[in-house]
Amino acid sequence: MAMLLEIRDLHIEALGEDGRWQEIVKGVSLELEPARVLGLIGESGAGKSTIGLAALGYARHGCRLARGSIRLEGEELFGATSEKLREIRGVRVCYVAQSAAAAFNPAHRLDDQVIEAAVQHGIMSPGEARAEARRLYAKLKLPDPATFGRRYPHQVSGGQLQRAMTVMAMVPRPDLIVFDEPTTALDVTTQIEVLAAIREAITDEGMAAIYITHDLALVAQMAHRIMVLRHGLEVEVGPTERILEAPREDYTRALVGVRRVQKPEKPRSGGAPLLEVRHVDAAYGAVPVLFDVSVCLEAGRTVAVVGESGSGKSTLARVITGLLPPRKGEVRLDGRPLPPSLKERAKDQLRRIQLVYQMPDVALNPRQKVEEIVGRVLTFYFGTNGAERRREVERLLEEVELPAGFADRYPAELSGGQKQRVCIARALAARPEVIICDEVTSALDVQVADAVLRLLLRLQEETGVAYLFITHDLATVKAIADDIVVMLEGRVVEQGPKSEILSPPHHPYTDLLLSSVPEMEVGWLDRVLRERAERKARGEAVMEAADR
Amino acid sequence: MHPLVKLVAQRLALGAGTLLVVSALIFAGTEILPGDVAQAILGQSATPEAVAAIREDLGLDRPAWIRYLDWLSGFLRGDLGTSLANRVPIGEMIAGRLENTLFLAGVAAAFAVPVAITLGIVAARYRETWxxxxxxxxxxxxxxxxxxxxxxxxxFVFAVKLFWVPSIASVFPGMSFADRLYAVTLPVATLSLVVIAHMMRMTRAAIVNVMASPYIETAELKGLTRARITLRHALPNALSPIINVVVINLAYLVVGVVVVEVVFVYPGMGQLMVDAVAKRDVPVVQATGIIFAATYVLLNLTADVLAILANPRIRHAR
Structure with a gap:
């Protein structure tokens, strides 16, 4: 069969900080037949987005296509003139970006953007394009297809915007669509619907697709073939079933293998709780965010707070740390109520609760060395200074499995995982009893995240620190929690020991959340959708994602 | 009430408050000016009795706060007071001058703003090229x-050497529009050269800044032309900084043209104010000061409202 896309020995370079070109894609070849889906998978820095964009003959600012060949139906895109490339882009190859919220122009209505490529390239008249857009809005199950396009991007939800972006890519009827992590920015319950909609649409319209993601379980639902990438090189490529069931390379095996971090649930001690949140209501200005939230944490245990964006889980962390005084209710530490506001708390009360943030990049002062970042805490709480402080910083770094010499580094000289370890060391420096971990692994690649989780568990064994673990990632919850608190729209819908929450019968929302987590098996998506449809047909209560 | 109406009302109230404060400042400022108008009028023959008589005649013997309230209430009724130097109503004195200043500023703006924005867009479109x-x-x-x-x-070049245009921008009532335009050619050119760079740089910077947005990449991946990407996708999102810098420059064209008016002997507000200060003609200084302040406040208010209108998030609430 004739190939739609053939990439041969493609090298792509990026301009490094030292002003020299460095190879980020080091000779990758791939081919794609019409109406087939190829999955590109790998961690960040694997070069998958860069390769995806190269299918449109495009290199991001600061990157360049160095050598190789990119053929679309035999036509060479490498080194093609910008006029030539303009005739390809938005006509025969379209692109769906990771964050539709950022990829839509805030100044124009959705329709104007959705039909723009088709109209500008003279493929359709504005009227025809609008009709086609309406048809596709309906196909992707967007609300009010007739009027949906009149809205501005900020007037629709993230999940809807992501689907609108898919419509935008489909209106010109391209031969190939490049999906670049199209569901990564979405909640897990919304993701499943967007996935199903995208898959149905590309199958029906007979378009080929390159589906880029870091989540193997996801790509297994979408792709006929999968290519595994690492450090800009192909690891292996093959049909989806083969990659999942018989991976040839160790790296693929590691990706396919289930999470290795697994901690048995610790039995409750029955003692007095260390940290107690009692009937807390909280609001940002006039907007109420938390309603009657009660959570309880015993010493040395881990409570995982799960929920989707907007469920109020990070607000809960702000209430506990005193950054946001609650409207009602109180927070108790060791049975004694804590002053609601950070400013009123004693130094020792502050010391006992520490916080580790989601984004280690922004949580570290880029102008301070690690020694200063961690050492400040020692000076502040314990008055440690000089050589003693240095020794203590080095000890803490070793504790989080970093070389002592990292004390002299600036954050920019560390990787994402290393930065998060520094953040953990900083929290540990205060010798806290509770560490609140707010999505601490979600900005990290799977394997790095696993290592950080293992570190956290080891530290808990050694120091007896309790974790309040805030996350949207159920795999993380399964791995490390003792107790689980499920939150939805500012309320606790269910809480209890891990074993209880994770085994049926579930609260309908917990059920929706659990069943939406992609599993590493071909056909998982079909199975879940079928089961949900059957249960609905039987008249059982099935909750749907609140995609507002 | 539409949130936009509320916003405009809020800004208007804020502007009125600002003007009130400014009026007090101007009044206080002119109070502490050295010199005395009575002495200035009398010159050599300033016997203490004559000075006192004139002060009483002009109402300068009353306490400052009463004179302030008097002045303010007159101002609100549209009565700008009388010039101390020549006893002419200030309203009459200013009307023609204000018109001249606004004419000069208007012509300069009508030329400079489109040129600056176009140059800014072109510079952004052909960024980093020659x-x-x-x-x-x-x-x-x-x-x-x-x-x-x-x-x-x-x-020197256009009036003295080439004889193309007059060196003195004299305008008078009853002059035709075309003659006026011709008369102000050089002041307009001077003002334009001063304001274009600022507006052009800001337009370029605002667009270049927006050009790094992901939605510009989306537009590029749709195969659109550079011109369309710049005009349709970048420009609308760069409007609010551009509006702000344009308005600051418009305000400058009205308020800051004293030097240019003096160079071209142009009968505008700036000259009037400078003369009044020299003559210790306090009511004229106060009136011109308030008019300049009102111009500033009003233009900034316009900028705020336009910048808000340029944001679809505010224009179209969820």
Missing amino acids: LDKAISIVTLSAISMPEFFIGYILI
């Missing part, structure tokens, strides 16, 4: 020279 650099060099050279210097150079 064209961009040429635009920057020319406009920045112009802004680096003092206005009076530019003014005299223009006079």
Whole structure:
């Protein structure tokens, strides 16, 4: 069969900080037949987005296509003139970006953007394009297809915007669509619907697709073939079933293998709780965010707070740390109520609760060395200074499995995982009893995240620190929690020991959340959708994602 | 009430409050000016009795706060007071001058704003090319020279050597529009050279800044032309900084043209104010001061409202 896309020995370079070109894609070849889906998978820095964009003959600012060949139906895109490339882009190859919220122009209505490529390239008249857009809005199950396009991007939800972006890519009827992590920015319950909609649409319209993601379980639902990438090189490529069931390379095996971090649930001690949140209501200005939230944490245990964006889980962390005084209710530490506001708390009360943030990049002062970042805490709480402080910083770094010499580094000289370890060391420096971990692994690649989780568990064994673990990632919850608190729209819908929450019968929302987590098996998506449809047909209560 | 109406009402109230404070400041400022109008009027024959008589005649013997309230209430009724120097109602004195100033500012703006924005867009579109650099060099050279210097150079070249245009921008009532335009050619050129660079640089910077947005990449991946990407996708999102810098420059064209008016002997508000200060004609100074302040406040209010209107998130609430 004739190939739609053939990439041969493609090298792509990026301009490094030292002003020299460095190879980020080091000779990758791939081919794609019409109406087939190829999955590109790998961690960040694997070069998958860069390769995806190269299918449109495009290199991001600061990157360049160095050598190789990119053929679309035999036509060479490498080194093609910008006029030539303009005739390809938005006509025969379209692109769906990771964050539709950022990829839509805030100044124009959705329709104007959705039909723009088709109209500008003279493929359709504005009227025809609008009709086609309406048809596709309906196909992707967007609300009010007739009027949906009149809205501005900020007037629709993230999940809807992501689907609108898919419509935008489909209106010109391209031969190939490049999906670049199209569901990564979405909640897990919304993701499943967007996935199903995208898959149905590309199958029906007979378009080929390159589906880029870091989540193997996801790509297994979408792709006929999968290519595994690492450090800009192909690891292996093959049909989806083969990659999942018989991976040839160790790296693929590691990706396919289930999470290795697994901690048995610790039995409750029955003692007095260390940290107690009692009937807390909280609001940002006039907007109420938390309603009657009660959570309880015993010493040395881990409570995982799960929920989707907007469920109020990070607000809960702000209430506990005193950054946001609650409207009602109180927070108790060791049975004694804590002053609601950070400013009123004693130094020792502050010391006992520490916080580790989601984004280690922004949580570290880029102008301070690690020694200063961690050492400040020692000076502040314990008055440690000089050589003693240095020794203590080095000890803490070793504790989080970093070389002592990292004390002299600036954050920019560390990787994402290393930065998060520094953040953990900083929290540990205060010798806290509770560490609140707010999505601490979600900005990290799977394997790095696993290592950080293992570190956290080891530290808990050694120091007896309790974790309040805030996350949207159920795999993380399964791995490390003792107790689980499920939150939805500012309320606790269910809480209890891990074993209880994770085994049926579930609260309908917990059920929706659990069943939406992609599993590493071909056909998982079909199975879940079928089961949900059957249960609905039987008249059982099935909750749907609140995609507002 | 539509949130926008509320916003405008809020800004208007804020503007009125600002003007009130400014009026008090202007009044206080003119109070502490050295010198005394009675002495200035009498000159050599300033016997203490004559000074006292004139002070009483002019109402200067009353306490300052009463005179302030008096002045303010007169102002609110549209009565700007009477000039101390020549006993002419200030309203009459200012009307023609204000018209001249607004005419000069209006013509300069009508020329400079479109030119500056176009140059900014072109520079952003051809960023880092020789064209961009040429635009920057020319406009920045112009802004680096003092206005009076530019003014005299223009006079030297176009009036003295080439005889194309008059060196003195004299306008008088009853002049035709075309004659007026011709008369102000050089002041308009001078003012334009001063304000274009600032607006052009900001337009370029705002667009270049927006050009790094993901939605510009989306537009590029749709195969759109650079011109369309710049005009349709970048410009609308760069409007609010552009509006702000344009308005600051408009305000400058009204309020800051004293030097240019003096160089070209143009009968505008700036000259009037400078003369009044020299003559200790306090009511005139106060009136011109308040009018300048009102211009500033009003233009900034317009900028705020326009910048808000440029944001679809506010125009179209969820």
